[in-house]
Amino acid sequence: MNLVWHRADLRTHDNPALAAALRSGPAVGLVVLDPNILNGTSARRRAWFYRNVAALREAYARRGGALLVRSGLPWEVLPRAAAELGVHRVFAVRNSTPYARFRDRKVEEALPGRTAWSHGQYVQEPGEIVKPDGSPYTVFTPYSRRWWAAPEAELPEAPGRFPPAALPPGHDPGSVPDEPSDVPLPPAGEEAALGALEAFLSEGLPLYHQARDRLDGSGVSRLSCYFTLGVLSPRLAAQRAMRAGGEGAHKWVGELAWRDFSGDLLHNFPHMARSAFDPRWDALPWADDDEMFGAWLEGRTGVPAVDAGMRELRATGFLSNRARMVVAQFAVKLALLPWQKCERAFRDLLLDGDNASNLQGWQWSGGLGVDAAPYFRVFNPLAQAHTHDPGGAWLRRWVPESGGRPEPYGRPVLDLEAARRRYLEAAARIARAKPRA
Ligand SMILES: Cc1cc2nc3c(=O)[nH]c(=O)nc-3n(C[C@H](O)[C@H](O)[C@H](O)COP(=O)(O)OP(=O)(O)OC[C@H]3O[C@@H](n4cnc5c(N)ncnc54)[C@H](O)[C@@H]3O)c2cc1C
Known part of the structure; x- marks a missing residue:
C-alpha cells in the first residue's frame, strides 16, 4: 500500500502525487496536523484548514478511499504510520518554503528511498x-x-473509484478538529x-x-x-x-x-523570510511603536483608506490586492513599523495567508528590494481612495466616520506629508551610501 501525504494540496483533481500513488496500487491519504504550523497561526486560519481537510476526507470517501488524520511532527508521524499500515512508499506534492524543505528532508531521512515528490503547488x-x-x-x-x-x-485525470486499501482491523482514522472561526468562512472543499x-x-x-x-x-x-x-x-x-x-x-x-x-x-532567497530582500533596507530607522502598531492593526489611524482596509481584513479575512498595497505601504514607508511584525500579523488575518506571497507582497510594497519597485514611489492613501473607490462606498462601509471622504478624519496618528518626507530622506541616505552589490 502507498501513502499520499497531503499538505498544501487538499484536492483530488490535478493531484500528481495522488495519481502516481494510485498508478502503483492501493493508497490511503494522510494529513498531518503539524504543531509547528498550526500552533503558530490564527484560529480563523486553522478553522479554514480543518474545514478543507474534512472536505477532502469526504472526497476520498465518495470514491471508496480513506483519508487518515494524525497529529505530531511529520518526521515522527510518517515512519510510525508507514510501519503500522505496511506502507511501501510516501507520495507528496513538493512545497518549497524554508520550513517545508527542512521538514521534507527530515522525512526523507526517516524513510530513506521511500519518498516520491511531484510538482503541483x-x-x-x-x-x-x-x-x-x-x-x-x-x-x-x-x-x-x-x-x-x-x-x-499535462494534468493527471481526477481519480475515479480508489482500489480498496486494506487497513488494519479497528484502525483509527483520526478526527478532524472543528475549531470555530471569528470570520464567516467560504464554502470549503x-x-x-x-x-x-x-x-x-x-x-x-x-x-x-x-x-x-x-x-x-x-x-x-x-x-x-x-x-x-x-x-x-x-x-x-x-x-x-x-x-x-x-x-x-x-x-x-x-x-x-x-x-x-x-x-x-x-x-x-530564503533570507527574505527574515530580512529585507536587499539587506540595505534593514537600516531604515524603524519605529517599534506599540501604539502606532495597534492603531494600524485595528484600523484606527485616522486615514480612511488604511482603516477601511484593516477593518475589512479583520472582519472578513480578505482584502483586495490594491488595499493590501495601501495598508502595507502605510505601515512600512509612512509609519516605519518593523515590517516583519506587520507581515506576520497580516498573514494571520488572511484566510489566504501564504508565506511566499505575503513576504513578496510586503517586501514589494515596502520597496525592500523585491522586483524593480523603486523605494521613492510612495502611495498617497488619499489619492488611492480617490482613484480606486471613486464614489467612496467602500470607505463609507468600513469607516462610516469618514463620511466616504478620503481625507484624514478625527485625530490621525501621523502627518502624512511629514511622514513621507521622513521616509524619503532616510531612504535616499541609504540608497546613496552603498550601491547594491
Ligand atoms: C502586502 C500584500 C500581502 C499579500 N499577501 C498574500 C498572501 O498572504 N497570500 C496570497 O495568496 N496573496 C497575497 N498577496 C497577493 C494578492 O494580493 C492576493 O493573492 C490577491 O489579492 C487575492 O485575491 P484574488 O484571489 O481575488 O486575486 P485575483 O486578482 O483574482 O488573482 C488570481 C490569483 O493570482 C494570485 N495573485 C494575484 N495577485 C498576486 C500577487 N500580487 N502576488 C502573488 N500572487 C498573486 C493569487 O493566487 C490569486 O488568487 C499579497 C499582496 C500584498 C500587496
Whole structure:
C-alpha cells in the first residue's frame, strides 16, 4: 500500500502525487496536523484548514478511499504510520518554503528511498524558471517572459473509484478538529472551489483587467484562499482561463505568474523570510511603536483608506490586492513599523495567508528590494481612495466616520506629508551610501 501525504494540496483533481500513488496500487491519504504550523497561526486560519481537510476526507470517501488524520511532527508521524499500515512508499506534492524543505528532508531521512515528490503547488515550480546562465530571476518582467514561454503541463485525470486499501482491523482514522472561526468562512472543499472558478471565468474574467484595482475587491476572483491550501489547482485554473481567452484572461493568468514568482523568490532567497530582500533596507530607522502598531492593526489611524482596509481584513479575512498595497505601504514607508511584525500579523488575518506571497507582497510594497519597485514611489492613501473607490462606498462601509471622504478624519496618528518626507530622506541616505552589490 502507498501513502499520499497531503499538505498544501487538499484536492483530488490535478493531484500528481495522488495519481502516481494510485498508478502503483492501493493508497490511503494522510494529513498531518503539524504543531509547528498550526500552533503558530490564527484560529480563523486553522478553522479554514480543518474545514478543507474534512472536505477532502469526504472526497476520498465518495470514491471508496480513506483519508487518515494524525497529529505530531511529520518526521515522527510518517515512519510510525508507514510501519503500522505496511506502507511501501510516501507520495507528496513538493512545497518549497524554508520550513517545508527542512521538514521534507527530515522525512526523507526517516524513510530513506521511500519518498516520491511531484510538482503541483504552482503553475511553474519554484527553481525551474531560470536565466539562460542558470541563475534565478529577481525581477518579475523577465521572469514572466520565460514563464509564459514554458510548456503547459499535462494534468493527471481526477481519480475515479480508489482500489480498496486494506487497513488494519479497528484502525483509527483520526478526527478532524472543528475549531470555530471569528470570520464567516467560504464554502470549503474542491467542489466549491471548482464551482467558484467556473463562476468567475464566466462572470468576472472578461472584465478582470479593468476591474481588478477596485479597493472593494469586487472585480477579482477571491480564489486565493483555495489556492493557498491547494484546494484548487493553479495549473487547472490557468489552463481553463487561457482557453476562455481575452485580455481579462491574460491579465488574470499573469497574476498566477506573480504567485509563482513569489514561490520562486522564497525558494531561491530564503533570507527574505527574515530580512529585507536587499539587506540595505534593514537600516531604515524603524519605529517599534506599540501604539502606532495597534492603531494600524485595528484600523484606527485616522486615514480612511488604511482603516477601511484593516477593518475589512479583520472582519472578513480578505482584502483586495490594491488595499493590501495601501495598508502595507502605510505601515512600512509612512509609519516605519518593523515590517516583519506587520507581515506576520497580516498573514494571520488572511484566510489566504501564504508565506511566499505575503513576504513578496510586503517586501514589494515596502520597496525592500523585491522586483524593480523603486523605494521613492510612495502611495498617497488619499489619492488611492480617490482613484480606486471613486464614489467612496467602500470607505463609507468600513469607516462610516469618514463620511466616504478620503481625507484624514478625527485625530490621525501621523502627518502624512511629514511622514513621507521622513521616509524619503532616510531612504535616499541609504540608497546613496552603498550601491547594491
Ligand atoms: C502586502 C500584500 C500581502 C499579500 N499577501 C498574500 C498572501 O498572504 N497570500 C496570497 O495568496 N496573496 C497575497 N498577496 C497577493 C494578492 O494580493 C492576493 O493573492 C490577491 O489579492 C487575492 O485575491 P484574488 O484571489 O481575488 O486575486 P485575483 O486578482 O483574482 O488573482 C488570481 C490569483 O493570482 C494570485 N495573485 C494575484 N495577485 C498576486 C500577487 N500580487 N502576488 C502573488 N500572487 C498573486 C493569487 O493566487 C490569486 O488568487 C499579497 C499582496 C500584498 C500587496
